[in-house]
Amino acid sequence: MGETAVQMEPPECPVCLQPYEFAGSLVPRVLPCGHSVCESCLLLLPRHPATPSAVRCPACNYLVRLPDFGPSALPKNIDLLGFCSTDSRSVGRSQKPNPIYKPNPTPFLRLPWTEGLYGKWKDLLLPEESLSLVSFEDGSGASTAFFSSSHEKNRMVNLLPLDALTSCGTSSSWIRPSYVARFMDSLHRMGEERRNRLRLLLDASSRQRRGISRVYGFWMGPPEERNCLFMVCERFDRVVFDILNEERKMDKMFTLAMMGLDMCEAVIGLHSESIVCGCLFPDCFVLDEYGHCILDICKLLVSGRRIRFGGASSDSALCMSPEVYISLLSCSIASDCRFDNCLSFETDVWSLACIMAMILLGDSMVGTELFQGFGSFSAVGGKGNWSELLLDYYEVWKEKLASKIESLLLETELESLFLPLKSCLSYRPQNRPQVKDIWCCIRSFLTKTQVAPFISLEALEIKGNSVSCAIIGDPCFLLHEVNTVNVETKFYGNSVDNSNLVSLGSGTDALESSNQEKVDGSLTEMLDIDGLKSFSLDGHLDCVTALAVGGGYLYSASFDKTVKVWSLQDFSLAQTLKGHEHKIMAMVVVDEALKLCITGDSGSGISVWHIGSSASHELLKNWYEHNDWRYSGIHSLAVSGTSYLYSGGGDKSVKAWSLQDYSLSCVMTGHKSTVSSLALSDGVLYSGSWDGTIRLWSLSDHSLLSELEDTTTFSPCPVLSLSIDQNLVISSYENGFIKVWKNDMFVASMQLQEGAIFGLHADSSWIYAGGWDMIVTILETFEDDLQVEVRPVASAKFDSVVTCLLHHCGKVFVGVSNKIQVLYSRSV
Incomplete structure (x- = not known):
C-alpha cells in the first residue's frame, strides 16, 4: 500500500470553526483567560447584563473583559498564526511582492549535477580545513597529510588522486568555484559507472569490521597546487x-x-x-x-600504477x-x-x-x-x-x-x-x-x-x-603521472563486467580517447566557471549605494546625489536624475501600471520620479521625512504595489506613506536602532535593524505580527540587508554571516566572509552576497519538507568594497566603488 502524506489541518476558531487568517475578521485574538477566538465571533458573543464590556469565554466559560476599543485591541495569537497556511496571508489583499525580488527563471549559473548526486556523496566530502601540512610529493604515488576531525587529531593519512582530469575553473583569476562545487564537478566528470565502482569500494571499506583499511572520505586539493579530487585513506608505516x-x-x-x-x-x-x-x-x-x-586500500590502488607503467x-x-x-x-x-x-x-x-x-x-x-x-x-x-x-x-x-x-x-x-x-x-x-x-x-x-x-x-x-x-583495470584510479604503457590487451568475458575493465594495462591512446570522449561529449553539462564574463558601467562620481530594475532600465543610486538610468538592451546611459541635496542611501522602483522610481537620502529627503514610456523621467514629489539632525536619514525603502511606500531610517521607526497623496499614514515603532533594510512578501513587511532583530508587520493594519527568532547567537549583530525568495527570508550581518528563515522559522546560518555583508539578493534558489571583503559569494539553496541547505558555489573577487547587489535575467549587477560591475555567462 502506498503511503499518504499526513497534512496538519490549520487551526480554527472554536465558535465558527473557520480557519484563522492573518488579517481581517478571522484573526485569532487572545482573551485574558488565555484562550483564542476569531475577531468576528468576539463581536457576536452575548454581553453580560451587569458588565456590557465583558463576555464569557466559549472555551472555559470565564467572564473576561474586552477592551474599550473592541476586540481588535486584543493581542493576536502569533503562535496560532504560525501554523496557518502561508496562502492565507494574502487572502483579501491586493498587495503584491516587491518587484525587485520577483523570481526570475534565468539562473546566473547552471549546475550540471543533480540534487540526487549531491545527496548521495555530500557526507563523504571532508571539510577543506580538516587536512594540514599536505605534502604532494611521495614516491609511492600517494601524497601525505595530517587529518583532524571530531574523533581524531593530527592523524597522518594518505591522499590518493582519483581522476586524471582536473576540476573546473582554474584559469580565471577573478572568479573561483567553491570547494563543494569543485568536488561535485569532479564527481560529475567521473561518470556514473566509475562513481558506482568507487562507491562500491568505499562501502566495502566501511562495512568490514576489520582487515581493510579505512577510507575517511574525499578532499579537494588547492586550485593553485593540485586541483584534483583526493581520496583520504588511513596510513600505516609498517x-x-x-x-x-x-x-x-x-x-x-x-x-x-x-x-x-x-x-x-x-x-x-x-x-x-x-x-x-x-x-x-x-x-x-x-x-x-x-x-x-590490514589490507591497505591506498597501496592496493597505487599498485595498479605500477602495472600501467611497466x-x-x-x-x-x-x-x-x-x-x-x-x-x-x-x-x-x-x-x-x-x-x-x-x-x-x-x-x-x-x-x-x-x-x-x-x-x-x-x-x-x-x-x-x-x-x-x-x-x-x-x-x-x-x-x-x-x-x-x-x-x-x-x-x-x-x-x-x-x-x-x-x-x-x-x-x-x-x-x-x-x-x-x-x-x-x-x-x-x-x-x-x-x-x-x-x-x-x-x-x-x-x-x-x-x-x-x-x-x-x-x-x-x-x-x-x-x-x-x-x-x-578501473580507470577511475588513474594518476596524473600515467604516461605510456605499451600494452594492447583488453579483457572481456562472461563472468566479468566488461564495462569495469576498460583496460588492464591501458596505454596513452586508450586513456586520451576515453578522456576526450568524456570532455567533448559533455561540454554543455559542466560547471563552466571560466565561461563567466564581466564589464563595467562607469558614470558615478561616488559610491554606488542601490540598484533596481524596472521599465526596461537599470537604476543606480549613489553618494554623488544622482540616479543613473541605464538601458538594459545596450547598457548605454539613458538619463541622470538629479534633485537630492544629500547622499542617496536607498532606492526602490515600482514597475506597476504607475511606474515610479523612489529614492531616499541621508538628509531624510524622499524623491519620487515618474517613469515614462521613453527615457524621460519626471520628478513628481520631493519631501523630507523629518528635520531632526540627530538621525541619519533614510536607510531603506520598500513599496506595496501602488498603495504604500515604506521607509526605514535612523529614527528607529518604519513609516508608511500613501502613494496617492504622499501623506504619512502610519508610524511603526519597536526597533531600538536604525532600520537598515525593508522587504515585503505575502502581505507581510519585514524590517531589519542595527539592533539585530527582524520584525514582521501586517500590511493590512500595520500591526506587529512577530519577530524572527534566532537562538544560535547570544549577542545581537546589526542586520545590514534583507532579501526574500518565495518562502525564504535571508538576512546579512555585520560579522559576515547570513541567516535563513523558512516560513518565518530559523533554518540555517553560515559565515561567508570576515567583514560586513552590505549587498544581498536572493532569486530563484540562488543567493548573491558581497561586502567589506571585496568578494561576491554565489550560493545555491535547496529545500525540502525537512530542511534547507545553503551551499556556496563560486566567489568573485573585486578591487573595492561591494555595496549593493542585484540579479536580473541571468546577469549579476554589483555596486563596486563608483561603478557597476556586470557579471554574465557567455551562454546567456
Missing part, C-alpha cells in the same frame, strides 16, 4: 615484511598463521562485495598499531597470477592459453598464496624465475605451441616452489596447509580453492581443533560469481 626482517627469534609458523588469517579475512571481505583486486602485492598488507595485518616487465609482476601476466604479454598468447576470461576471484587466490609463500620462505623474489622465463618465451616471437610451452614451464617452476614449501611445513603443525597452498598455485584458475578453504585450515591450526562451531561459514561465502569492480 608492512608485513618488516616483522620478518626484525633481528629477533620468532615462531615463523605462528607468525605465518596469524598473518595468513588476517590476509584471508581481508580478501574475503572484498570478495563478499564482489570486488576482485586482480593482483595483490606484498606491500599492500600492513600492520596496524595492534599488530593485525606492464608485464615491471617488478610488480612477481605477484601476478599467470593468467594476468600472460594477458599483459600478448592478447594472442592469452587467447591460445584460453585466458580470455581471466579475471575472477581465483586470480586473487593465486596472489595471496604467492605472498604467503614469500613470508614462509623469507624470499620476496619467489616469482622471479617464473616470469623471467615467460618473458623469454615472449621474446622468441610466436614460435611453437604457446599453450603447451608455458604450461610445461610453469609446472616445473611450481614443483620447485612446492618442494621448498613442503620441506618447511613437513612434520610441523602447519603441514595441513601445504596441499591447499599448492592448489592455490594451480595454472588454471578453476582448479584453485577458495580463500575460505585456506582460512579454515589456518584457523584449525590456531585453535588446535576443527573450526569452532560458533564460526558462521556462511559469512565467508561469496555472494554470486559476477565481478562488479576490478581495481587494476
Whole structure:
C-alpha cells in the first residue's frame, strides 16, 4: 500500500470553526483567560447584563473583559498564526511582492549535477580545513597529510588522486568555484559507472569490521597546487615484511598463521562485495598499531600504477597470477592459453598464496624465475605451441616452489596447509580453492581443533560469481603521472563486467580517447566557471549605494546625489536624475501600471520620479521625512504595489506613506536602532535593524505580527540587508554571516566572509552576497519538507568594497566603488 502524506489541518476558531487568517475578521485574538477566538465571533458573543464590556469565554466559560476599543485591541495569537497556511496571508489583499525580488527563471549559473548526486556523496566530502601540512610529493604515488576531525587529531593519512582530469575553473583569476562545487564537478566528470565502482569500494571499506583499511572520505586539493579530487585513506608505516626482517627469534609458523588469517579475512571481505583486486602485492598488507595485518586500500590502488607503467616487465609482476601476466604479454598468447576470461576471484587466490609463500620462505623474489622465463618465451616471437610451452614451464617452476614449501611445513603443525597452498598455485584458475578453504585450515591450526562451531561459514561465502569492480583495470584510479604503457590487451568475458575493465594495462591512446570522449561529449553539462564574463558601467562620481530594475532600465543610486538610468538592451546611459541635496542611501522602483522610481537620502529627503514610456523621467514629489539632525536619514525603502511606500531610517521607526497623496499614514515603532533594510512578501513587511532583530508587520493594519527568532547567537549583530525568495527570508550581518528563515522559522546560518555583508539578493534558489571583503559569494539553496541547505558555489573577487547587489535575467549587477560591475555567462 502506498503511503499518504499526513497534512496538519490549520487551526480554527472554536465558535465558527473557520480557519484563522492573518488579517481581517478571522484573526485569532487572545482573551485574558488565555484562550483564542476569531475577531468576528468576539463581536457576536452575548454581553453580560451587569458588565456590557465583558463576555464569557466559549472555551472555559470565564467572564473576561474586552477592551474599550473592541476586540481588535486584543493581542493576536502569533503562535496560532504560525501554523496557518502561508496562502492565507494574502487572502483579501491586493498587495503584491516587491518587484525587485520577483523570481526570475534565468539562473546566473547552471549546475550540471543533480540534487540526487549531491545527496548521495555530500557526507563523504571532508571539510577543506580538516587536512594540514599536505605534502604532494611521495614516491609511492600517494601524497601525505595530517587529518583532524571530531574523533581524531593530527592523524597522518594518505591522499590518493582519483581522476586524471582536473576540476573546473582554474584559469580565471577573478572568479573561483567553491570547494563543494569543485568536488561535485569532479564527481560529475567521473561518470556514473566509475562513481558506482568507487562507491562500491568505499562501502566495502566501511562495512568490514576489520582487515581493510579505512577510507575517511574525499578532499579537494588547492586550485593553485593540485586541483584534483583526493581520496583520504588511513596510513600505516609498517608492512608485513618488516616483522620478518626484525633481528629477533620468532615462531615463523605462528607468525605465518596469524598473518595468513588476517590476509584471508581481508580478501574475503572484498570478495563478499564482489570486488576482485586482480593482483595483490606484498606491500599492500600492513600492520596496524595492534599488530593485525590490514589490507591497505591506498597501496592496493597505487599498485595498479605500477602495472600501467611497466606492464608485464615491471617488478610488480612477481605477484601476478599467470593468467594476468600472460594477458599483459600478448592478447594472442592469452587467447591460445584460453585466458580470455581471466579475471575472477581465483586470480586473487593465486596472489595471496604467492605472498604467503614469500613470508614462509623469507624470499620476496619467489616469482622471479617464473616470469623471467615467460618473458623469454615472449621474446622468441610466436614460435611453437604457446599453450603447451608455458604450461610445461610453469609446472616445473611450481614443483620447485612446492618442494621448498613442503620441506618447511613437513612434520610441523602447519603441514595441513601445504596441499591447499599448492592448489592455490594451480595454472588454471578453476582448479584453485577458495580463500575460505585456506582460512579454515589456518584457523584449525590456531585453535588446535576443527573450526569452532560458533564460526558462521556462511559469512565467508561469496555472494554470486559476477565481478562488479576490478581495481587494476578501473580507470577511475588513474594518476596524473600515467604516461605510456605499451600494452594492447583488453579483457572481456562472461563472468566479468566488461564495462569495469576498460583496460588492464591501458596505454596513452586508450586513456586520451576515453578522456576526450568524456570532455567533448559533455561540454554543455559542466560547471563552466571560466565561461563567466564581466564589464563595467562607469558614470558615478561616488559610491554606488542601490540598484533596481524596472521599465526596461537599470537604476543606480549613489553618494554623488544622482540616479543613473541605464538601458538594459545596450547598457548605454539613458538619463541622470538629479534633485537630492544629500547622499542617496536607498532606492526602490515600482514597475506597476504607475511606474515610479523612489529614492531616499541621508538628509531624510524622499524623491519620487515618474517613469515614462521613453527615457524621460519626471520628478513628481520631493519631501523630507523629518528635520531632526540627530538621525541619519533614510536607510531603506520598500513599496506595496501602488498603495504604500515604506521607509526605514535612523529614527528607529518604519513609516508608511500613501502613494496617492504622499501623506504619512502610519508610524511603526519597536526597533531600538536604525532600520537598515525593508522587504515585503505575502502581505507581510519585514524590517531589519542595527539592533539585530527582524520584525514582521501586517500590511493590512500595520500591526506587529512577530519577530524572527534566532537562538544560535547570544549577542545581537546589526542586520545590514534583507532579501526574500518565495518562502525564504535571508538576512546579512555585520560579522559576515547570513541567516535563513523558512516560513518565518530559523533554518540555517553560515559565515561567508570576515567583514560586513552590505549587498544581498536572493532569486530563484540562488543567493548573491558581497561586502567589506571585496568578494561576491554565489550560493545555491535547496529545500525540502525537512530542511534547507545553503551551499556556496563560486566567489568573485573585486578591487573595492561591494555595496549593493542585484540579479536580473541571468546577469549579476554589483555596486563596486563608483561603478557597476556586470557579471554574465557567455551562454546567456
